[in-house]
Structure formats: C-alpha cells, structure tokens
Amino acid sequence: QVQLQESGPGLVKPSQTLSLTCSVSGGSISSGSYYWSWIRQPAGKGLEWIGRIYTSGRPKYIPSLESRVTMSLDTSKNEFSLKLSSVTAADTAVYYCAKEAVNGWFDPWGQGTPVTVSS
C-alpha cells in the first residue's frame, strides 16, 4: 500500500523559495500510470491543486502559479519535490502531496505539512 510523507521547513521568509519533498513508500514512483501531485489548503479554506509530475512527461502546473513553481522527481530516492519561489503570505497553507490516478483522482494523500510565510 502506497504511503506518502511530506517534509520541509515550516517557516519561510517572504520573497524566498518554499521547498518541500514527498517521500513515497510501498511502491515505486517510476512504475505504473500514475502522476504525483501537490495540493495546498490555506487555514480554514478549500483545496487548490498546484500541479503534477510523472516520469514519462513534462510537469503540469496551475496557470496562476506556473511562473513560480518547479516540480521534480528523484527516482533513486523514490521521492518528488515542490519548489515555489518568491513566496508571500498568500502562500501560507498546509501542503499535501498525493498520488493522482490517470483519471485525475487523488489517492492516497500525505498527512500534510503546514508552511507559514512570515518574516
């Protein structure tokens, strides 16, 4: 059974780059027809899909963040990463990684990691 776990700094200064990693266990990120996605949720608010990556193609990002987002895969470590540059307070949220089926459903999800943007 695949499990995902996010890690990274919980506090990032404005204008800096947020960097998170999602470690995958119980399955290889290189196998199967799956995507690996990042989703965020500001406190008390709804869910926002950030983008996805997979081994066989280019990553896809939400247009509103495309200029600031970079996703990558490290198959040797069985993990994938998110970098979000030039962060502001509006980027404060719980960040989730998730396995995305080819049809677009997210399952399972990591437990989430809170990130605060503040000086």
Add this chain to the structure above:
Amino acid sequence: DIQMTQSPSSVSASVGDRVTITCRASQAISNWLAWYQQKPGKAPKLLIYAASSLQSGVPSRFSGSGSGTDFTLTIGSLQAEDFATYYCQQANRFPHTFGQGTKLEIK
C-alpha cells in the same frame, strides 16, 4: 477554469439521517468527478470517483450520482464518524478544481 459550487455550505444532521450534498460544475464535465471526506487536521480521503464509483474500503452508505454539470453525494444513514467536511473535485479539464466544501455537523 471550471468552477465547482457545492450546496449547502454547511448542514446539520443527526445520526441515522439521510443527507445529500450537491455539486454543480460551471460547464459539463461528463462523469469526471470525485468526492472526498476531510476531518479536522487530516488529509482528504477519496470516497467516490467517476461520479458514482465507490472507492475500495468506503462504506456502502456513501453513494454518488450525476453527470454533466450536476452531481450529488448521498450518505444513506449517518454515522458518528461521518461528521466532516466534504469536497467535490473535477478532473475533466486542467486545472483540476475543487468545490468550496460542505461541512456536515451534528444537530
């Protein structure tokens, strides 16, 4: 982007009640819709995919229906563990988008 609108935003119900939550897409999405349950401090959990397919391990009191722009999630007989926030999500077009959520509270 496709906008997903859920109603109601919150609902109060009692154990044993039947509850229906609605999700409307701003344009037709066929059956490219999923439902998730989220409890406080936890990650969302997939309940229903392809509008009406029950995810493995999810109790049969959960059901989904709809196609095109209008969808429903029904909980047949509420249990204590069902009080949570529910989200719909469309996967028909990029970017994937979620509804704003429906909070199911104990009456």
